[in-house]
Amino acid sequence: MNDDRSQRDTWLQDYRKLHAIWRSGGDPAMGLTASDAKRQRDTARRAYFDGLPVVVISRCPYCGTAVTSPFDPWGLDGFWWQERELGAARSPSACPHFRLLTGALSLQGNAPLGGEHPAHPGPDVPYVVPEILQQETAIAVIAGLAMQNGYRAYPIAYFSSNEIAAAALSPTWRTTTCSFATPDGRSAWSARSAPWDFELAPWISRGKLRWIVPGDRDATLCDSGGCPYLGLPGERKNQIVTRDRLRLVDPPSGDEPDPFSS
Numbered sequence: 001m002n003d004d005r006s007q008r009d010t011w012l013q014d015y016r017k018l019h020a021i022w023r024s025g026g027d028p029a030m031g032l033t034a035s036d037a038k039r040q041r042d043t044a045r046r047a048y049f050d051g052l053p054v055v056v057i058s059r060c061p062y063c064g065t066a067v068t069s070p071f072d073p074w075g076l077d078g079f080w081w082q083e084r085e086l087g088a089a090r091s092p093s094a095c096p097h098f099r100l101l102t103g104a105l106s107l108q109g110n111a112p113l114g115g116e117h118p119a120h121p122g123p124d125v126p127y128v129v130p131e132i133l134q135q136e137t138a139i140a141v142i143a144g145l146a147m148q149n150g151y152r153a154y155p156i157a158y159f160s161s162n163e164i165a166a167a168a169l170s171p172t173w174r175t176t177t178c179s180f181a182t183p184d185g186r187s188a189w190s191a192r193s194a195p196w197d198f199e200l201a202p203w204i205s206r207g208k209l210r211w212i213v214p215g216d217r218d219a220t221l222c223d224s225g226g227c228p229y230l231g232l233p234g235e236r237k238n239q240i241v242t243r244d245r246l247r248l249v250d251p252p253s254g255d256e257p258d259p260f261s262s
């Protein structure tokens with residue numbers, strides 16, 4: 001794991017160095033033109049994403065298939081956490097019932113540490129989006145992943161047996177706008193995010209929320225017997241981490257401008 005970390009850090013450093021060379025028009029002393037630097041920079045970014053561990057982040061309540069995804073367990077300085085670079089990340093691998101991945105992240109009392117560009121890891125404690133769960137057959141699953149830097153990540157995935165509006169109601173984890181397909185198949189986006197609910201117990205009682213216990217190597221789905229994600233301490237605000245700075249903003253109110261509503 002430590003070898004993986006040093007390799008990951010090297011790719012991130014290479015990316016930053018080559019990006020700076022590209023921005024300055026090349027480096028004749030190193031024999032690099034601007035386009036060489038850009039090409040090598042993009043190769044370093046690809047190598048970073050390809051080198052990330054792939055982990056189980058959820059399990060489908062309908063067919064039992066595990067959802068796997070590349071994940072950066074070392075810190076928010078990794079591009080996987082940063083919306084600006086996320087386009088190069090692979091989507092989760094999942095069954096046809098998977099609709100959307102959201103998430104939360106606790107610093108667990110550790111100092112905030114991100115990269116040059118903002119990371120949007122979600123709030124300190126897990127939450128659900130009622131407007132998604134109120135739809136028939138929608139079920140959310142919360143999991144917990146311990147990170148190597150002491151943080152704890154909470155992937156929160158949504159599943160359903162029929163087509164539901166999920167992607168139009170919440171941005172996917174680590175992003176700030178919803179991107180989704182319209183009924184006629186066109187791609188669209190929205191700045192509106194449906195409100196969050198941090199009170200999880202009623203959703204468990206209604207059969208709309210299940211969980212995977214942190215550290216369960218089999219990633220077994222649970223729906224009774226004490227949910228470890230209830231009543232966790234923490235700020236019920238959205239976190240934005242840039243370098244060593246943590247900014248807290250209000251969770252979505254549902255009143256954000258929707259470019260398609262007018």
Ligand SMILES: [Zn+2]
Nearest residue numbers: 060063095097
């Ligand atoms: Zn499934």
